[in-house]
Amino acid sequence: MSASIIVLVEHLKGNIPEISYEMLGVARKIADASGGKVYALIAGKGSSALATGLGAADVALVLEDSSADVMNDDVLIEALKQAINEKQATLVLVGCTNISFGIGTRLALRSGMPFINWVKDIKTTEGEMVVTSALFGGKVLSDIVLKDKKGILGILSGVFPPDAGKIAKQPSIEHIAKPEIKSKITFRSLMEPKAGDIDISRMDVLVSVGRGIQSPDNIPLAEELANALGGAVSSSRPVVDQGWLPLTRQVGKSGMNVSPELYLALGISGAPEHYEGMKGAKLVVAINTDPKAPIFDFAHYGAVVDCLEIIELLKEEIQKRKGTQ
C-alpha cells in the first residue's frame, strides 16, 4: 500500500523551524519507498509565501489567514481531519514542540487514528511499520507496530536530518478553506522570554548543571568553574523549576538553544528535551554518577564520578594551567 503522509508544518514570525524539515525529510523517504505522496499542511498568516519553499512535499495544503499570527489549534485540528479524509492519509506527522504539542492527541480523538508521541525512529519494511517512542525522558524505548501502517506520530526534534527535507523545488499548491468551527481558545499574544543578564546562546563555554548538583548551595561552585573556563552557568529544567537559576539559563525544548564550543554537563541525565537545546554544542563533556545515563550516548567525553567531588579539582587545575592561581 502506498503511503499518503500529511506533515503539519510550523512557522513563527516568518520562519519555519528545523523540526518541520526533519518531518518532511522522513515523510519523503517513506513516501518514496512506497510510491506514495507527501502533503505539507501550513496555516496562518504568510503561509502562501512560505509554502513555495516546501519542496520535499508533493503538495502544499495552504490555509492562508492574514489575521492569524498563530493559528488556532481547533481550526488546525479540523483542517487536518478534513485533509486526512480527502487525501486518505495513512500517516500524520506533528512536532513534539511548544507550538504543536497537544494537537496529535486531540486529532487522534477526532479522527479515530491511533496516536504515538515522542517518536524518535520509524522503520518501514514490506510487511510492517515499527515506530520507536522515547518514554520517561528517554529512559524507556518502546517499539510499536502500526496496524495497517496508519497513525498520527508526534516527532521529537533533532532525531531526523533536516537537510533531507530541504529540497529545492516547488510543491503544487492547493489552497484550503478555513473550517468554520467554534473554538474556546483565543490567541491573545506571544510571550517571549526576557533577555537575562547573560545570553547563554552566545557563550563559547557553558558549565551546565542538572539535578545532580543537588542543592542551590552548590551553584556557586559551578559558577567559579565557569569563570575559570571563561564561560557561564546554564542548566537543565529541574534546576530552573526549583528556582535555583532563572529561566534565561535553561537549556532545552522549553528553554534556550545553545551551541558552545564546550558544553560541560554536571549531573544532567541527557533527556531528549534537554538534548534538543544543546545538540549544536561542538564538544560535550558529561560528568554523571550513573554509567547508564543517556547523556553518555552523545557526549564526546565522560566521567562516571560525583560532580561535587570534581568541580573544585577541575577549577584548580584550569587556574593552574592558565596561571591564574
Ligand SMILES: Cc1cc2nc3c(=O)[nH]c(=O)nc-3n(C[C@H](O)[C@H](O)[C@H](O)COP(=O)(O)OP(=O)(O)OC[C@H]3O[C@@H](n4cnc5c(N)ncnc54)[C@H](O)[C@@H]3O)c2cc1C
Ligand atoms: C514538554 C517538556 C519540555 C521539557 N523541556 C525541558 C527543557 O527545556 N530542558 C530540560 O533540561 N528538560 C526539559 N524537560 C524535562 C526533561 O524531560 C528532563 O526531566 C530533564 O531534562 C531532567 O533534568 P536533569 O537531567 O537535571 O535531571 P534528572 O533526569 O533527574 O538527572 C539527574 C542526573 O544527575 C545524576 N547525578 C545525581 N547525583 C549526581 C552527582 N552527585 N554527580 C553527578 N551526577 C549525579 C543522575 O545519575 C542523573 O543522571 C521537558 C519535559 C517536557 C515533558
